[in-house]
Amino acid sequence: MTKQQKQPPLILVDGSSYLFRAYHAMPALSASDGQPTGAIRGVISMMRRLIKDFPESPIGVIFDAKGPTFRNTIYSEYKxxxxxxPDELREQIEPIHAIIKAMGLPMFVIEGVEADDVIGTLARQATEAGIDTIISxxxxxxxQLVNQHITLVNTMKDDDAFMNVEGVKAKFGIPPELIIDFLALMxxxxxxxxxxxxxxxxxALALLQGLGSLESVYERLEEVPTLGFRGAKTMPKKLEEHKSQALLSKQLATIKTDVELKMxxxxxxxxxPDKAALLDWFKKLEFKGWTEELLSAGETIDDVEQALDVTYETVLTQQQLDSWIKQLEQAELFAFDTETTSLDYMQAEIVGVSFAIEAGKAAYVPLAHNYVGAPEQLDRxxxxxxxxxxxxxADQKKIGQNLKYDQSVLARYDIxxxxxxxxxxxxxxxxxxxxxxxxxDSLALKYLGHKTIHFEDIAGKGAKQITFDQVAIEQAAEYAAEDADITLRLHQALEPKLAEHPTLVKVFKEIELPLISVLSKMERNGALINPGLLQKQSVELAKRIDELEKAAFDLAGEEFNLGSAKQLGEILFNKLELPVIKKTPKGQPSTAEPVLQExxxxxxxxxxxxxxxxxxKLKSTYTDKLPEMINPETGRVHTSYHQAVxxxxxxxxxxxxxxxxPIRTAEGRRIRQAFVASPGYKLIAADYSQIELRxxxxxxxxxxxxxAFSQGRDVHRATAAEVFGVPIDEVTDNQRRSAKAINFGLIYGMSAFGLAKQLGVSRKSAQEYIDLYFERYPGVLTYMDDIRHSAAEKGYVETLFGRRLYLPEIRSRNQMRKKAAERTAINAPMQGTAADIIKQAMISVDQWLTASQLDANMIMQVxxxxxxxxAxxxxxxxVAGLKLRMVAAADLSVPLIVDAGIGDNWDQAH
DNA sequence: GGGCGGTTATA
DNA sequence: GTATAACCGCCCG
Known part of the structure; x- marks a missing residue:
């Protein structure tokens, strides 16, 4: 017997049902222009999943149309x-329709009926044509539509449960043909x-299971009391009374299967799929992952729509170089990039340089490619x-991407x-x-819709990655010239956006841009550490750790890996049966510090x-690692400061x-003691006192x-006096400790819950502290309220200097996310303003040190x-000049106080 | 080797 | 309750 080749099932997607579900399930995402995108993302990712799950199947997507349907004619109160x-959902419908069309999925939006009716009709027609249907x-x-040929699947649920006839019976307790009656009764x-x-x-179930259908319930009303459910005796009267309503309900609940359709x-x-249209939408909506997936390397949205005009030159002769230098000299502004052998700016060797003078016009100058068969290159x-x-x-203006790196590398070539x-x-x-x-790579995709050649594309990744000098010059030139070209284009895209916000231009020009060179210098200065001290400490730590491990094995009655939270949990909570105080997000009993403390x-x-x-922790992260990080040439450690993280x-x-x-424990401070000054020098550590509270x-x-601040008070003590209603010199240590926690809580956007946990008191007393605080400092309460409102209204918060932080989640319907965004809204202006202030101080201190030719260098910022x-x-x-400049970095309505210490090591300087 | 969860160091 | 980076163990491909 030959079995007939089965046709893949037809998939019918209930778009409207998913639209609402996606809208409510997804966070309130939006593109930077404010276009909400949560529902779009939800619906489209579901479509993608269906296409992946049913690659052979035709897929049709059905949406409700606008306006009334025949059900409103039957019953004006329907829906x-x-x-x-909501507006945020309405604005997402058009993009969803457009993207589904561009994906190549046929779409049905029929007026006068609902999506259900169109689906019912298509499914019936498919069944008649011998095709099985899956309704998503x-x-x-x-x-009610389920039969031998029609199944349901809920694609939004993780389990993707299919529901066939048996499934309907299992779920509802009645077969599919009684679902309408069920809905009509209920x-x-x-x-x-x-x-x-x-x-x-x-x-409803009892009635239908006992008597069969709505009609037969009405034919056999006298049997209803014998069914024995609660209220069965009075039920016939109720049913009789509302018979017409029941029949109307059945009519309303019945999905039409005979809608007239053109297709x-x-x-x-x-x-x-229409790739260009999809790219347009994904780019506009800032769906980065999907955009990237659509493009292949080196390709741009423009390439899909029209070829892009680029001329990349590989400079191998003196004549070419001369010509380029001349053009660079004449250029108002050029983009510049170095290619090197390492991400470590203290080890990197220059392999080539690239330039771009206008969009599409760029050059790569290979200088030190070193592989078998490499062509002769100009001398580096x-x-x-x-x-x-x-x-x-200084007059030749340059742009670059992370120029701090290039500046540091060039400095080692005396440029x-x-x-x-x-x-x-x-x-x-x-x-x-x-x-x-x-x-x-991210910026090119976001702002230019361009997928750049990634470093991994040409150098490989992991252990097999080669250094740039091993990369063939042809490939290297494409990559490097593109980098310069894209940098130029990015600037052309970003500068106008920045110009729309004058305060941001100021933050950029007056803070971030001048800071580049300050940080580059600090990084290159590096910090001197005494590896001997750390190594000695490592040995001592190893001994103590070993003892602790042995003692732990004794108590546990077996050996286990103390570093494994999983094995530790097993010992503590299963073997020794200690109480579980808290669980990790994954449901495993937590062994975190506060839990173990208790x-x-x-x-x-x-x-x-x-x-x-x-x-x-101290051993692995600090005493073992820091000595390894010493640069062999300078004998110092050179961190990287990230300016855009x-x-x-x-x-x-x-x-x-x-x-x-570390600083909090004695053992930790030993690590600070290993950060030392060179012979003949001292370390100065200067920190802002209570800057965020100020x-x-x-x-x-x-x-x-x-x-409190202008009178030079100990602010925690002053807070304690106010909150606990005692004279300032009678504040106990415990009261001061509580007040300090409250002050920190304020900076972090505290809740009573969080404060209670911190202080180890009840939520109620924590709330009382907070209430008392706000009673004493009503201006703070007003400020907190104002900032929440303004953040919700504008979608961002600002520092004193106008730096912005966007908080899209502040409008989230998910209360957890909304509250979290509110805490950020409160914290960010303080944390960010403090950052702005110290950055400006660093710029000012650097200018002063450079101009005065003092034998002094900034080496760290914390x-x-x-x-x-x-010296x-x-x-x-x-010390005097440093304090002066740090204090003068901002003009607040309270004084800024800087405490400075001097020592032979960092610990001493505190 | 890469990614993630759990944990812990700092301001 | 805010903001980070880095370690280890563990699971996966």
Missing amino acids: AHRPPM TGDKDMA GDKVDNIPGVPGVGEKT GPADIKLVE DKVLALLKPLLES ELKGIAFDTMLESYVLDSTATRHDM LALDYPLPKLILEYRSLS TATGRLSSSDPNLQNI IMAHLSNDEGLLN HDELILEV EAQVDEV
């Missing part, structure tokens, strides 16, 4: 209680189908010597890069710090683990991170807070602290 569609919907009413609040009052799910199931076919030293005047000229006019990374960062990552009160093992953890405007530091060197005083203009290494003889002069 009358539906609130009007989240709407349970569709269960009614539907949402659609305003009346049903029979007093009949709910249970009663039938046979017209639903897979069509080739000679070329750099020829370029030096150009690169060192001091000047004339930095723009940096696309920082333009993008200042424009919107969180819209995207600010690497060139358990340590009653049990010995957690205490050991705590010490083990803290010592292991944080949401708020702070710097971050990595490789190594010098902004989280900024809050300034921004809120709260009288009490302003007074958010509110600057560390300088200074001993000049220490006093530098």
